[in-house]
């Protein structure tokens with residue numbers, strides 16, 4: 418039986434109580450995306466400023482409201498991607514979803530891709546984010562943890578479109 | 582002293598014997614769906630084992646028994662809400678389908694662009710979205726009765742809202758606030774303006790003696806699963822003249838009298854609205870649930886819930902004071918047993934998660950009432966709701982678990 422301490426690790430409560438990178442960025446140059454979890458009303462607002470010269474996350478700010486898991490995950494995500502090249506950010510998204518037991522490539526029925534993904538992700542360092550692993554034992558809360566990352570994905574896609 | 586012998590009642594519910602995380606189950610989510618007494622489970626088991634066949638078709642013994650049991654359930658439902666006639670009860674899947682039946686059948690036959698429907702800010706999505714779909718399709722106007730700061734309908738402009746309206750569709754008891762809306766004066770006002778009245782009685786019927794004739798409503802919707810009965814069945818009550826004039830909702834078997842290549846004629850009311858094989862055994866369970874709660878007595882049920890709700894409101898206030906905000910009337914005589922609150926800045930999901938450790942089941946979220954949550958200015962609340970099997974000890978368990986959550990998330 419999974420206990421509360423599996424879900425609410427100290428580092429998660431710390432990010433929940435003192436979220437990192439809270440605030441806003443001027444739009445543009447930053448890109449603003451809002452993510453909602455319609456089931457529970459969790460809301461994530463993400464300001465992502467990508468430097469087109471270096472293709473790195475120049476700055477990131479977050480706002481919104483929701484449960485401890487969604488807000489801690491958002492805070493941890495912001496800390497993890499700040500200053501990172503976009504290629505690394507994309508890998509991080511995939512690695513995080515894999516941590517949440519979400520294997521999108523497998524859903525597409527591409528047999529080989531699963532092992533490629535494993536190889537690719539073997540090198541990704543999740544650091545503090547691994548504290549969110551306990552969420553997998555509480556299936557209804559997975560959506561809370563992934564909200565920030567889906568919002569980040571959307572911000573990356575939209576940024577790529579505007580820059581293309 | 583409670584009007585109910587809760588210790589005995591608890592023993593009637595098999596699920597209340599189980600443990601979660603090594604703790605006695607404390608079920609405080611009956612506003613979402615109620616637990617089932619053994620008599621309901623046994624009645625359904627017996628129906629499947631001994632009397633099961635399709636209804637209204639076979640000429641053999643067990644088919645006749647199944648038909649009789651199904652129609653007997655309809656009589657029980659009719660009597661339970663003091664309907665003048667048994668054939669005014671249409672079996673549906675749930676309250677949601679009952680409301681949709683009215684929206685698709687009566688409203689599409691009778692409402693036109695420019696007609697208005699009056700709703701309120703405290704409606705469940707089931708009594709909002711069917712009308713929004715109709716509004717988008719037909720250009721029908723939706724008007725909203727607002728809420729007072731003490732969580733009641735603000736009837737200041739009721740006459741203006743009802744002016745030119747064709748339907749007032751209103752909840753008798755809010756599933757979030759617990760607010761009981763006094764239906765009779767609303768129905769009188771609506772009728773004075775030539776509007777019909779649909780009552781979403783999904784939360785009311787399980788908890789308070791219901792008399793559709795006293796309400797003088799035109800349509801009433803409710804679900805079996807909130808009245809200790811099975812899922813998959815609900816009821817629409819409507820006045821016979823209305824049902825007779827309404828076009829069918831779904832087409833198929835059972836709802837027809839005759840079918841030719843060039844058309845069909847409809848069956849009598851209520852079967853006209855019951856296309857296809859219905860939830861036969863669920864109807865039997867629904868009837869058994871009504872027998873069970875009727876034997877307790879609806880006045881005793883209400884008296885008991887007043888007692889537990891008052892105890893819960895007092896306990897919450899005494900123990901947690903300003904760190905807790907209750908969304909709903911404080912006057913227990915005009916509210917039901919659904920208590921929604923915001924607690925110490927802790928998100929409802931986190932509270933509910935910590936409470937689950939102690940096997941305390943509460944609801945967290947927007948309770949299918951997002952327009953209301955927007956009015957309240959909160960994304961989610963925690964809701965504890967009480968029924969016949971809950972007592973003060975259950976409220977005490979909630980208090981202890983909340984104290985634990987407060988400690989856990991303390992800044």
Ligand SMILES: Cc1ncc(COP(=O)(O)O)c(C=O)c1O
Nearest residue numbers: 675676677705707756783784804
């Ligand atoms: C006030 C109210 N109306 C309608 C419904 C819908 O009931 P059902 O889901 O059984 O159709 C509910 C259920 O939560 C309710 O509380």
